[in-house]
Amino acid sequence: MSPPRTLRGRRRQAVNALALGLASLATLLGLVMLAWILGTTLIHGAAALGPHLITEMTPPPGAAGGLANAIFGSTLLILVAVLVGAPIGVLAGTHLAEYGRNGPFAGIVRFVNDILLSAPSVVIGLFVYQIVVRPSGHFSGWAGSIALAFILLPVVVRTTDETMRLVPISLREATLALGAPKWRMITQVIYPAARVGILTGLLLGIARISGETAPLLFTALNNQYWSMDLGHPLANVPVVIFQFALSPYESWHSLAWAGALLLTMFVLLVSVLARTLLRGRTN
Amino acid sequence: MASARARGDSIFGGLTLVATALVLVVLAGIALATLIGGWPAFARFGAGFVSHTVWDPVQRDFGALVPIYGTIVTAVLSLLLAVPIAFGIAIFLTEVAPRRLVGPISAAIELLAGIPSIIYGMWGLFVFVPFMADWVDPWLTASLGRLPVLGVLFSGPPLGLGMLTAGIILGIMVVPFVAAVMRDVFTLVPSALRESAFALGATRWEVVWGVVLPYTRTAVVGGIFLGLGRALGETMAVTFVLGNAHDFNLSLLAPSTSIAAAIANEFTEADSATYLSALIALGFILFVVTFIVLVFAKLLLLRLARQAGR
Numbered sequence: 001m002s003p004p005r006t007l008r009g010r011r012r013q014a015v016n017a018l019a020l021g022l023a024s025l026a027t028l029l030g031l032v033m034l035a036w037i038l039g040t041t042l043i044h045g046a047a048a049l050g051p052h053l054i055t056e057m058t059p060p061p062g063a064a065g066g067l068a069n070a071i072f073g074s075t076l077l078i079l080v081a082v083l084v085g086a087p088i089g090v091l092a093g094t095h096l097a098e099y100g101r102n103g104p105f106a107g108i109v110r111f112v113n114d115i116l117l118s119a120p121s122v123v124i125g126l127f128v129y130q131i132v133v134r135p136s137g138h139f140s141g142w143a144g145s146i147a148l149a150f151i152l153l154p155v156v157v158r159t160t161d162e163t164m165r166l167v168p169i170s171l172r173e174a175t176l177a178l179g180a181p182k183w184r185m186i187t188q189v190i191y192p193a194a195r196v197g198i199l200t201g202l203l204l205g206i207a208r209i210s211g212e213t214a215p216l217l218f219t220a221l222n223n224q225y226w227s228m229d230l231g232h233p234l235a236n237v238p239v240v241i242f243q244f245a246l247s248p249y250e251s252w253h254s255l256a257w258a259g260a261l262l263l264t265m266f267v268l269l270v271s272v273l274a275r276t277l278l279r280g281r282t283n
Numbered sequence: 284m285a286s287a288r289a290r291g292d293s294i295f296g297g298l299t300l301v302a303t304a305l306v307l308v309v310l311a312g313i314a315l316a317t318l319i320g321g322w323p324a325f326a327r328f329g330a331g332f333v334s335h336t337v338w339d340p341v342q343r344d345f346g347a348l349v350p351i352y353g354t355i356v357t358a359v360l361s362l363l364l365a366v367p368i369a370f371g372i373a374i375f376l377t378e379v380a381p382r383r384l385v386g387p388i389s390a391a392i393e394l395l396a397g398i399p400s401i402i403y404g405m406w407g408l409f410v411f412v413p414f415m416a417d418w419v420d421p422w423l424t425a426s427l428g429r430l431p432v433l434g435v436l437f438s439g440p441p442l443g444l445g446m447l448t449a450g451i452i453l454g455i456m457v458v459p460f461v462a463a464v465m466r467d468v469f470t471l472v473p474s475a476l477r478e479s480a481f482a483l484g485a486t487r488w489e490v491v492w493g494v495v496l497p498y499t500r501t502a503v504v505g506g507i508f509l510g511l512g513r514a515l516g517e518t519m520a521v522t523f524v525l526g527n528a529h530d531f532n533l534s535l536l537a538p539s540t541s542i543a544a545a546i547a548n549e550f551t552e553a554d555s556a557t558y559l560s561a562l563i564a565l566g567f568i569l570f571v572v573t574f575i576v577l578v579f580a581k582l583l584l585l586r587l588a589r590q591a592g593r
Contacts, residue, residue, distance in 0.1 A: 016486035020379050026371025027380075027388060030462075033455050034395050037406045044409075091302035099296060100303070109303055112310050115577045118509065119570070120516025122543045123313055126566040130316035150309055157306060181288040183295035211399020214518040214547050221551070238401050242519065245405050253409075260405050264398060271397045275390070 038264070045261020048254040053262075058224055058240055062249045067259055069226045073235040074210070077144045077220060080230065081209055085149030086156055086202055093160025093198075098186055110161070116154040124150050125215030133219060141230035144220025151212060152205040159201025163194040196277055203274035207267050213238035237263050313570055321564025323557065332564065338529035340554070345561035349529050351568070353446060353541040357521060358514040360450025360535070365457040365514075366507055372458070373465035377495075378487050389466070396459035404523035407452045412524055415451075416443030420536050423447075439534045444526035447535040452520050457510040464506025468499040468587055505583030512577040516569060518543035542569045 052066045059065025092109075100106025128147040133139055167190050175185040191198070221233040222240060237259045244256035324332060328345060335346025372392060376385055420441030428437040472495050480490045496503065526538025527548045540548070542565045553559040 012486055012489070016488040019488035019491075020374070023371040023374040024379055026368045027375040027392075029368060030372055030392050030395065030458055031388070034391055036410075037398060037402065037455075038394075040406050040410050041402060088302045088305055091299045092306055095296075095299035095303040099299060109306055111581060113306050114581055115574065116306065116310055118512050118516075118573075118577050119310075119313065120518065120543060120573055122516065122518040122546055123317060123566050123570045123573075126320065126546070126563055127309075127313040127316045130320045130563070131312065134320075153306065153309065181292050183291050186295070207397060211401060213399075213401045214543070217547055218550055238399070241401055241405065242522075245408060245523070256405065260402050264402050267399055268394060268397055271394075275393075 041257070041260050041264050044254075044257035045264075048258035049261070050258075053255075053258055057226055058235060058244075058255070059251065060224070061247065062251060064251055065255065067237065067240065067255060067262075069223065069235040070237045070240040070259065071262070073141070073220070073223070073227070074237045076228070076230070077141060077148060077216075077234060077236055078206060078210060080141075080145035081148035081152055082202070082206065084145060085152035085205070088149075089153045089156025089201075089205075090160050090198060092153075093157045093164065094186060096157070096161040097164035098182075098190070110158075113154045113157050117158065121151055121212050122214040125218040128215065129218040139219060139221040139233045141220050141227075141232065141234035144216050144234060144236065145230065147215040147219045148209040148212060151209050151215065155205035155208055156198075156201050159204065160194070160198050163197025163201070164190055166197070167193045196280070200274045200277045203270050203277070207271040207274065210267050210270070211238060211263055213242050217242070314567070314574075317563055317567035317570055321560055321567045323560040324564040327557065328561075332561070333568070336529070336531040340549075340552075340558050343555055343557045345557070347542070347545075347561070347565055347568070349531050350540050350542045350545045350565060352531070353449075353525065353539040354515060354543070354569070356446050356535070356539075357449045357453055357525075357541055358511055360447065361453035361457050361514040362507065362511060364451060364454030365461055365510055368454070369458050369461035369465055369506075369510075372462040373469055374491055376462075376466050377469045378491060392459050392462055395455065396463075399519075400456065400517060401519040403452055403456055403520040407448065407520060408523040411452060412443035412448060414443070415448050416441045420447075423536070435533050436535050439532070439537045441536065442526070442538065444524055444538045445534070445536045446525070446539050448524045449521040449539075449541070450535075452524060453514045453517055456517060456520060457514050460513055461506050461510040464509060464584070465499075465503055468502040468506070469495055471502075471587065472498050499587060501583045502587035505580045505587070508576055508580030508583065512573050512580060515576065516543060516573050518547050522547045542566075 052064070054066060054068050054071060056064075056066030057069045058067060092113075096106045096109060100109065125147050128143050128150065132143040132146055136143075171189055171193060172185060175189045176182070180188075216236055216239050220236055220239070222243060223233045223235040225235075227234055241256045241259045241263070244252035244259070247253070324345060328335070332345065332347055333351060334348055336348045337344050337346045338349060339345070376389060380388060420443060423437045424439070424441065428434050476494055476498065477490055480494045485493065521541050522544040525540050525544050527540050527544060528538035529540060529545075530538075532539065546562050546565055546569075549558075550562055553562055
């Protein structure tokens with residue numbers, strides 16, 4: 001572009017350069033914050049890593065220990081949440097894509113599901129406290145898993161609905177023309193065709209619930225000891241991080257950082273995996 | 284044979300319908316359960332629950348004005364920071380960045396959204412709070428703190444904790460959500476519109492400001508409200524850095540609390556039925572407010588989607 005000759009033209013070019021420069025600066029700021037947060041977690045967390053993390057239990061105040069019970073507890077909570085939430089989510093997504101389609105009911109459910117997707121998780125924790133913890137009289141792993149399942153549910157519903165609607169209509173027509181009933185068409189043709197998308201949704205959901213802390217405070221709570229019992233309070237990594245980080249003890253801080261690093265790496269790995277799957281499909 | 288296959292279809296269809304209904308039940312259940320749980324507090328304190336600042340667990344007297352105020356102020360601060368930055372990122376990704384940089388940079392910004400909020404909280408407490416206390420707070424008090432009326436917002440000892448710190452951290456968390464919406468809707472602008480503006484001699488910035496932004500205005504506002512919904516309900520990140528103080532203080536640098544932070548901090552300490560009910564009532568208020576904000580956001584976003592679909 002030739003340089004503008006008029007004063008007004010020069011001013012417009014200057015404003016343009018300034019605006020685009022600020023936009024680049026904003027992007028740089030975002031990247032710096034990402035590096036700052038991840039870098040801090042990596043440095044403090046790596047210093048606290050060691051085999052003791054998976055061989056020793058969470059310690060009493062001021063003492064040394066590991067995170068074995070919390071890591072196991074978190075795994076159990078997430079596993080049960082997926083076993084409860086994923087089938088319900090896939091079925092609901094199936095209804096939206098295969099039965100509801102563009103009808104008014106499906107429209108309302110999609111709308112509500114999107115609201116649920118962004119609803120504050122702390123309130124979902126209170127909800128499960130009211131319907132599970134209060135009637136049963138005590139905090140429990142089951143309550144924690146149910147709370148996480150409710151957070152996972154809208155993620156799975158949405159991705160299942162979206163990917164199943166991407167399956168070509170001709171595939172459905174071909175299957176039905178062979179005389180197959182609709183439920184066989186869905187389970188034996190549509191599900192296999194949409195499986196990568198459904199799996200992606202599941203991974204995104206797992207990434208989302210792994211770091212959830214607030215809802216677990218009112219449901220699974222925490223447990224200083226090794227426990228495999230979902231009927232009682234269950235140790236888990238996020239709540240341990242929360243309690244240890246806010247404590248005055250140096251050894252607890254170090255364990256909190258180790259937990260933070262493990263949690264961040266797990267969550268980011270799962271979401272990167274999900275995105276890679278997604279990209280592989282669109283190509 | 285025909286009846287067997289009809290049965291298979293109705294069983295499977297019925298199952299999917301039940302699962303779908305559960306989505307609606309969960310949303311209604313959240314509202315109902317928190318309303319019932321908070322009812323004793325609403326009944327006992329009436330309108331005073333939202334207009335009083337006294338929060339006294341010992342006397343069992345609860346007014347939620349401080350956490351409500353803290354929630355609103357931190358959310359507004361976060362948007363003041365996040366909206367310009369997200370706008371900049373969206374412009375950079377759609378107008379400035381070389382094609383091969385767009386993918387990696389988008390992915391990096393999305394990573395910001397993937398970091399669990401408790402990590403933001405820990406980073407905030409151990410890194411950002413000391414940073415604010417050593418560098419930003421003293422400087423703000425010495426400069427803006429001297430202003431006649433606004434000065435009160437920046438007064439007090441430089442603790443690093445408080446609504447300003449929480450607002451900034453929330454802002455960082457909200458940026459990727461708003462930026463993603465803005466970037467997506469910016470690409471929906473018909474290229475004929477953009478190209479005709481370029482052909483008239485408009486600069487890139489003039490195309491963004493004069494063509495792209497007006498075309499996507501409703502969806503951009505929708506994206507901002509989506510971010511607001513996130514900021515209002517965010518819990519762990521602010522719980523670490525607000526300082527959990529129920530004393531009303533106008534200063535953005537003084538310890539405060541928010542609805543979500545109060546619930547997270549005090550729930551396991553609630554030693555009376557009234558205390559517990561007051562916290563659940565706070566949850567109900569939070570749910571209703573975020574619900575309204577999110578519905579508004581969705582409706583605005585749907586409007587552009589319909590426009591683009593036409």
